[in-house]
Amino acid sequence: MSDDLTFDSPVILGMMRLHERPEFDDPERFADWLEARVDQGLHWFDHADSYANHLGEARFGAALARRPSLKSRVRVVTKGNIVLPGHDPSPFGVKHYNSSARYLTDVIDRSLERLGVERLEHFLLHRPDPLMDAEDTARALDDAIDAGKIGAVGVSNFLPEQWRRLQAAMTHRLSVHQLELSLARPDALFDGFYDAILADGMAPLAWSPLGGGSVFEDVLGTALSRLAEQLDSTTAGLALAWLRRLPGSPVPVIGTLNEKRIDHLVHSGNLDLDRATWFALLEEARSHRVP
Template identity: 70%
Template structure:
């Protein structure tokens, strides 16, 4: 892929968090068929993390690409690392922790490339902020991976402004992408300065849990979405995603479902553009308070 691939001309990115839990896609050949179908529909961005399925999601994805090598040139892959799960902690504590040391990140990038069966990651992100991060060493590991062609660009997930700025000051390359929890169920980043900070620093926003784990469909907000979705002729999820895309900077949602029909429906609804009044009406219902 060229650097042009680092733009998102898709209605959403396909999240692979639940891939290892899917019986239907547990066979690599069947998963290869599923991947090719999604790519043919224009959905060619896939979001991973090494902790998904305790690394088995990346492994299964790579096995599918091995079945269909021609797909490699048609996909864009994002992955994340630095979270060490208790089962993978080799210390006597067996404790979940974060590791942004240069040695760990270099190993994690190489391991993800191997499991996924790709030559380059379009984006590699630090999954969680690490209070023990040595910014200079972490920056060097990320810069080296970019310059070696192993990753197209680096980014962060769930970081606060001073956490990513400390890292950015030590880097030669820019942090390009930021994954944050953002949805109608969690609009706080739009008001606490987080979203403005990442936009001001030139990071592309990507929203994980864009439907709030289904909570956007509950209670008063769910009723408002149902009513307005019927008026727009779309699904409630399609309207909730349109609310996200209306935000300046066009946050890219990460969709966790693996169901073909639902993905096709959401992709078709991806062009829905809502007006300002509708956006604020939904915000009021989401926050259960009037706009001040």
């Protein structure tokens, strides 16, 4: 991957909750927020066309329109193929997945338009689609790369045989896999899933890297608090350091937009965990001894 496709940031800022910040209805105010994050070196932003019914992408684009100088400094990941019930033209009004070439081409074009950027650094298929025609899907994704609309393609939440079926039909390589991974959800490390991602040369991105807050609860939360105090860190920082210790150095996709919370996570997650501490935390997370 070229330099501008490499995740050279300690975290990726997830935009899933962007619509929950009413003050960011003001594009100028959100542009200020964006510029401050980019100045911190946090220039990767994770979107999906389904987030808040397209509002997340549109709000981001409105801010960039007010601050055009930011367009060359931000790096955008977005995801698509989820059709929300309100956009289902059938009588069923059902949420479903659509990975057809025609639909994906339209999704990519509309995301570019809403975000106000000339290229998406990474476009990910958001969910595996049981009705995916791999050759048809691959053609749309390869064409989008060749046209310069996207820098690279990846997947989210796919199982190995699902992404390998798509990869076999593609000319370009799948470059990214976004998966749920945290101390609270470590199963991917033991069922071959995470190893398959690395073996197939994809960069791992970890969504919900704090388990939606569950890492701070019960026995695991108590252990994190105790160790964080001993190591002069924080519970959240320790949980992110545990994640980064993995081969492949998965990049956490954090969901908070709170400036102080972001600063806290960035500065407290740089701890270099030794092997014994890593496994001690794993024992607490799984509630049983390492066999």
